[in-house]
Amino acid sequence: MKNRTWLQVLILVLFFIVPLFDIFRIDMVHLHFYVLGRKFSFDDGYILLLTVLVLVFTFVSISKWFGRQFCGWMCPHNTFSGYLTKLTNSKALKNNATLRNTIDIGLSVIFAPVIGFSMIAYFYNPQDLLAEIIHFDTSAWSFWAYFITTVFFFLMINRLRHKFCRNACPYGMLQMILSDKNSRQGGFRNMFRGAGFVLTILMTVMISLLLVAIFNSTGFAVSIAKNIQGIPAQNKIIYTYNLEIENLEKQPMAYTLEYKNIPQTWDSPQVKTVTVPANSVSTQSLIFRIDQGSVGINTNVTVIVKNEKGKTIERELNIFPIRK
Ligand code: SF4
Numbered sequence: 220m221k222n223r224t225w226l227q228v229l230i231l232v233l234f235f236i237v238p239l240f241d242i243f244r245i246d247m248v249h250l251h252f253y254v255l256g257r258k259f260s261f262d263d264g265y266i267l268l269l270t271v272l273v274l275v276f277t278f279v280s281i282s283k284w285f286g287r288q289f290c291g292w293m294c295p296h297n298t299f300s301g302y303l304t305k306l307t308n309s310k311a312l313k314n315n316a317t318l319r320n321t322i323d324i325g326l327s328v329i330f331a332p333v334i335g336f337s338m339i340a341y342f343y344n345p346q347d348l349l350a351e352i353i354h355f356d357t358s359a360w361s362f363w364a365y366f367i368t369t370v371f372f373f374l375m376i377n378r379l380r381h382k383f384c385r386n387a388c389p390y391g392m393l394q395m396i397l398s399d400k401n402s403r404q405g406g407f408r409n410m411f412r413g414a415g416f417v418l419t420i421l422m423t424v425m426i427s428l429l430l431v432a433i434f435n436s437t438g439f440a441v442s443i444a445k446n447i448q449g450i451p452a453q454n455k456i457i458y459t460y461n462l463e464i465e466n467l468e469k470q471p472m473a474y475t476l477e478y479k480n481i482p483q484t485w486d487s488p489q490v491k492t493v494t495v496p497a498n499s500v501s502t503q504s505l506i507f508r509i510d511q512g513s514v515g516i517n518t519n520v521t522v523i524v525k526n527e528k529g530k531t532i533e534r535e536l537n538i539f540p541i542r543k
Contacts, residue, residue, distance in 0.1 A: 223291070227298040234295045235333075238340035243270065247342050248361075251467075254433055258467040258498070260440035269429045276425060278390060280418040282397040284409040289394065290384065299330070300380040327377040334376075335369035437530040439472065439495075440465040443522065446504070449541050455486070455508040456540050462503045464524060466495035472526050479521040484510040509540045516540070 238244040241253035250261045254270050261267070281289045290297050303326060306312070312319040339348055343361050351359045375383060384391050409415040446459040466472045473494045481487045486508035495501040505522070520536040 226292050230293045231295045231298050235337050238337060239345055243274075244341050246344055248344065248347075254429075257433060257436070257438075259436060260465060260467060262440045262442075263432075263436055266429070266432050266436065269425060269432060273422070273425050273429055276418065276422055279393070279397065280415075280422055282394045283415050283418055285406070287394050290391065294390075296375070296388075297381075297384070299334075299376070303376065304380065323377065327373050331373035331376055332369045334372045335365055338368050338372075339365045437526065437532055438466070438468045438528070439474070439524075439526055439530070439532065440467065441522075441524050441532045441534055443505070443534050443536060451542070452508070455510060456514065456542065458507045458509060458538055458540065460505040460507075460536060462490070462505050462522065463500055464493055464495055464503070465500045466497060469497050471496050474527075475525050477523040477525070479523065480518065481507075481520055482510075482513055482518060484512060505536075507538065509538070511542075514540050514542055 236242070241256050241258070243252075243254055245252040245267070252259050252261070252267050252270075254266060259266055278289070281293070285292075303323075306326075307319050307323050312322065336345075336348065336352075339361065343364075348361055348365060350356075351362045352365065356362050379387075410419045440463075442463045442465075444461045444463070446461050448458055450457045462476075464474055471494060473492060475492050476488075476490055478487055486506075488505040488507065490503045490505065493501050493503060507520075517537065517539045520538060522534045522536060523531055524534075525531045
């Protein structure tokens with residue numbers, strides 16, 4: 220096989236497997252995202268932002284470095300449409316309109332749902348989507364998003380094909396805007412001259428920052444929400460909070476909790492260690508029994524959560540005790 224064919228097949232396969240193997244996908248329902256097989260909560264939104272920037276600048280840079288060669292060498296839509304057109308225009312089918320149309324529609328019917336599935340899987344858990352499709356769960360919005368996407372891709376494969384490139388593809392239009400004398404000739408030399416060189420530096424910096432951010436991430440998320448506030452009990456005033464620790468790792472993890480700035484006259488929370496199963500959330504109740512002398516005094520309590528690997532997350536609690 221030629222280099223170009225290898226690359227086309229590789230990119231086509233990547234398009235399908237990237238969300239399935241969590242190389243990159245966003246779970247819009249559970250508010251998580253995955254990069255290079257690692258799971259993140261939206262608290263780590265800067266990693267998502269960096270990933271999206273790297274993706275956007277990858278496409279911009281490819282246009283600048285190699286001109287319109289992305290279409291011919293890498294675009295999954297072009298690869299797929301190209302091979303389908305080659306097949307339906309082949310000698311065996313050219314003079315047999317019935318067989319040609321049957322194969323054309325048959326392949327569109329087979330591939331449109333597969334491509335539709337992959338597209339939705341970038342934004343929705345693929346296992347959940349598969350279960351909804353198998354059980355024909357019409358009450359799920361994702362089922363209908365899948366259905367509409369499948370119809371769209373059926374039209375793309377069966378009707379639009381290269382007409383989409385000429386008339387509607389935003390990336391095709393971007394390529395025309397970015398195209399200049401150098402990029403029209405294409406080539407690796409463009410990576411080291413003019414605006415192409417600026418993009419090379421920018422991409423190197425962004426990818427490095429992204430890798431550092433991914434490998435230094437904590438692997439867990441912490442949130443604290445108010446619960447009971449200012450309820451008198453015996454001689455004290457009760458304030459409670461729900462502490463949620465979400466373990467984003469693929470193995471169970473033990474966490475130690477430390478509390479700072481709690482006045483000595485308060486009864487402080489007892490929770491000191493929590494073990495959370497893999498990919499799960501543990502909710503703990505933090506109870507503060509506050510003495511009457513602290514009424515009207517603003518206190519910032521710091522909660523420090525540390526995992527077995529020594530990674531920590533700090534959260535501040537602002538407590539302003541009042542009498543009710
Ligand atoms: S114009 Fe758009 S859809 Fe067409 S081959 Fe290029 S990138 Fe792909």
